[in-house]
Amino acid sequence: MTKSPWTRRHFLTSTSLAAASAAAGTSLSQPAPVRAADGASDAERSVDVLVCGGGPAGMAAAVLAARGGAKVLLVERYGRLGGMAVHARVAPLMGHSASPFVREVLDRIGGVRFDPDRLDLQYAELAEEAGAELLLHAWACQTLLDGNRVAGARFVSKQGMLNVRAKVTVDATGDGDVAFGAGAEYEQGREGDGLLQPMSIMYTVAGLDDARAIYCGSEEQAQKLLIEGRSWEAIVQSAQQAGQLPGNVGVVRTYRTSRPGEAAINATQINYVDGTKVHDLTKAELEGRRQAFQILDFLRKHAPGYENAYIAGMPAVVGVRETRRILGRDYLTRDDLIAGRRRDDAVVRAASFVIDIHNPDGAGQAQGLAERVKPYDIPYGCLVPKTVDGLLVAGRCISGSHEAHASYRVQQIAMALGSAAGAAAALATQSNTLPRDVDVTQVQTALALPS
Ligand SMILES: Cc1cc2nc3c(=O)[nH]c(=O)nc-3n(C[C@H](O)[C@H](O)[C@H](O)COP(=O)(O)OP(=O)(O)OC[C@H]3O[C@@H](n4cnc5c(N)ncnc54)[C@H](O)[C@@H]3O)c2cc1C
Numbered sequence: 001m002t003k004s005p006w007t008r009r010h011f012l013t014s015t016s017l018a019a020a021s022a023a024a025g026t027s028l029s030q031p032a033p034v035r036a037a038d039g040a041s042d043a044e045r046s047v048d049v050l051v052c053g054g055g056p057a058g059m060a061a062a063v064l065a066a067r068g069g070a071k072v073l074l075v076e077r078y079g080r081l082g083g084m085a086v087h088a089r090v091a092p093l094m095g096h097s098a099s100p101f102v103r104e105v106l107d108r109i110g111g112v113r114f115d116p117d118r119l120d121l122q123y124a125e126l127a128e129e130a131g132a133e134l135l136l137h138a139w140a141c142q143t144l145l146d147g148n149r150v151a152g153a154r155f156v157s158k159q160g161m162l163n164v165r166a167k168v169t170v171d172a173t174g175d176g177d178v179a180f181g182a183g184a185e186y187e188q189g190r191e192g193d194g195l196l197q198p199m200s201i202m203y204t205v206a207g208l209d210d211a212r213a214i215y216c217g218s219e220e221q222a223q224k225l226l227i228e229g230r231s232w233e234a235i236v237q238s239a240q241q242a243g244q245l246p247g248n249v250g251v252v253r254t255y256r257t258s259r260p261g262e263a264a265i266n267a268t269q270i271n272y273v274d275g276t277k278v279h280d281l282t283k284a285e286l287e288g289r290r291q292a293f294q295i296l297d298f299l300r301k302h303a304p305g306y307e308n309a310y311i312a313g314m315p316a317v318v319g320v321r322e323t324r325r326i327l328g329r330d331y332l333t334r335d336d337l338i339a340g341r342r343r344d345d346a347v348v349r350a351a352s353f354v355i356d357i358h359n360p361d362g363a364g365q366a367q368g369l370a371e372r373v374k375p376y377d378i379p380y381g382c383l384v385p386k387t388v389d390g391l392l393v394a395g396r397c398i399s400g401s402h403e404a405h406a407s408y409r410v411q412q413i414a415m416a417l418g419s420a421a422g423a424a425a426a427l428a429t430q431s432n433t434l435p436r437d438v439d440v441t442q443v444q445t446a447l448a449l450p451s
Contacts, residue, residue: 043162047073048429049422050152050166051132052140055083056093056411057395058172059123060101060418061425065170066130068426068446073164074132075155077139078316080120081127083174083395085411088319089116089202091264092255095353095410096375100448101419102412112412113258116313138162140173143181149434150182150390168425168435169391172418175276176324176397182388185327188274190402195360197321197406198248198269201288205296206262206312213263213305215254219369222251227304235302240363244298246291250363252298262312267295271360275320284318321358321409328399329436330381337407340374345440347383347420349449350375351413357406373407380440383421392435394421423447 049065051058054076062074074081084090092112106112109122127134135155142154144163152165171178176186189196214232216225222233236252239245245252246269253266268291273280292311299306335341337355354370382399383392393399394417396409408417423446428435 043160045073045162045164047071047133047164047166049073049168049170049425050075050164051170051172051422052153052178053077053083053172053174053395054081054123054134054136055172055174055395056085056415057174057418057421058083058170059127060105060415061170061172061392061394061422062127062132063130064101064419064422064446065426066127066132066422068423068430070426070429072132073135073166074127075135075138075140075153075164077137079136081123081134081136082116082120083411084319085114086116086120087316089204089264089313089315090319090411091116091202091257093411095351095408095412097348097352097413097416098350098450099348099412099416099419102415105415106412110258113256115258140177140181143178145182146390148387148389150178150388153178153181167390167429170394170418170421170425171326171391171397172394172421174320174323174396176326176393179326179385179388179391179393179397180324182385182391184385184388184391186324187327187402188324189322190360193361195272196274196323197358197360198271199273199275199284199288199321200266200270200319200358201268201285201292202264202266202315202319203292203311204257204262204264204313205299205306205309206259207308207310208261208263209305209307210261211305214303215256215263217253217255219251219365227302239298239302244294244301246294248359248363249291249295250359251365252295254299254303263306265292265295265299268292269358269363270318271362275323281318288318289314322396322402322405324397325402325405326393326397326399327386328382328393329384329386330379330399332376332378332382332398332400332404332408334401334403337373337376337404338371340376343377343379345379345381346377346449347380347424347440347443347447348378348413348416351378351408351416352376353407353410353413355403355406357403378408378413378417380420380424380438380443383417383424384436389434389436392421392425394418419447
């Protein structure tokens with residue numbers, strides 16, 4: 001397998017995704033403009049807060065901004081809200097933080113083991129009850145700029161192009177598409193070689209014998225779980241050496257779902273691919289789905305309770321763990337997480353999840369085992385891009401290192417980040433200030449964060 005020729009850091013200054021793609025050697029034609037007959041009112045919109053992306057971060061941003069009194073439009077490229085949890089069947093909702101909003105959402109959706117076929121509607125209800133407007137099937141493809149200030153985004157849809165102007169835009173696309181389109185500085189991949197965490201097809205299998213089915217959620221558990229005297233880790237390794245598993249599948253993680261007789265499988269691994277490149281995404285979709293069937297055969301043969309398992313749910317899209325990290329006025333590091341650093345300007349308090357780096361360059365975990373952290377704070381400056389105004393980033397694309405990202409990327413923390421961006425966006429529109437000038441203590445109050 002060849003490695004992608006990334007440089008360690010990409011500091012792109014293009015003002016549109018199309019221009020950036022052209023510079024990278026890919027030519028994209030522009031979609032046709034909306035014609036008056038198609039509904040001229042749809043061609044131009046104006047709101048207080050525009051949220052791009054309807055994952056946990058985007059949903060939370062839309063709810064908090066609307067509860068803060070702003071006129072909000074939440075736009076999602078696919079037909080359902082929920083982000084990776086819904087489109088890529090990623091579960092459960094991991095991570096912790098002291099966020100009252102996340103607690104409220106968990107109570108509402110039935111806990112961390114949610115129903116993936118209902119989650120999108122539950123998120124939509126939360127957003128609509130708060131007063132946010134939703135628009136699905138519209139893809140942010142260009143960033144609208146007034147000088148150095150993001151003034152909204154341009155979307156491509158079945159109707160053509162739609163311009164949405166906004167006082168504040170929240171980029172919750174996971175990939176930082178809007179920030180990228182504004183020419184914001186960003187990092188991608190790990191120090192040294194720029195390699196990213198692998199992609200995975202995460203899927204569910206059903207038909208399990210509940211009384212005997214095994215579950216193993218991490219490398220640590222794989223060492224401890226014994227089946228007829230052999231560890232699950234050893235069973236996986238010998239199957240891999242015998243060619244029964246793909247070469248870079250070092251651990252087969254299985255999680256309980258909310259349904260009887262069903263498990264979520266997190267095991268496929270596609271290395272050396274970049275989720276911001278369509279050819280890499282195409283390759284990952286095909287390779288990941290082939291691996292899923294190979295792993296099903298392995299489970300039927302080696303995992304107690306899985307003898308009659310079948311694939312019950314394939315994701316709509318491949319799961320992407322890591323792409324752009326937009327550089328902000330602050331930056332979170334591994335040391336902050338290991339030390340459990342507290343911050344006066346925190347907008348997420350007591351975040352906690354291991355540093356979970358799926359090996360960018362082979363099987364298993366990059367560091368052997370995931371590294372433990374102490375509950376750490378995330379400062380507001382990690383959501384405020386360093387070089388562009390009018391924009392907040394939320395979710396997995398905030399400002400931090402490859403290692404820190406491997407912890408804060410999980411859904412409960414992404415959601416807490418989104419709620420902070422939404423609260424700050426509402427405050428900025430009310431006081432007619434830029435997001436970078438918002439009083440952080442007011443954001444903390446709006447979020448009801450403990451001190
Ligand atoms: C295989 C895999 C397994 C994982 N396992 C877990 C797990 O078990 N538990 C856990 O908590 N986390 C897990 N994660 C991590 C977690 O799912 C993500 O990091 C998290 O969903 C990030 O939230 P987000 O809102 O930032 O982004 P996302 O969930 O990716 O949401 C972004 C949304 O924006 C939309 N979007 C993207 N670009 C555009 C655009 N240009 N215009 C409009 N809309 C756009 C997307 O369609 C999507 O709905 C896993 C991730 C992967 C890939």
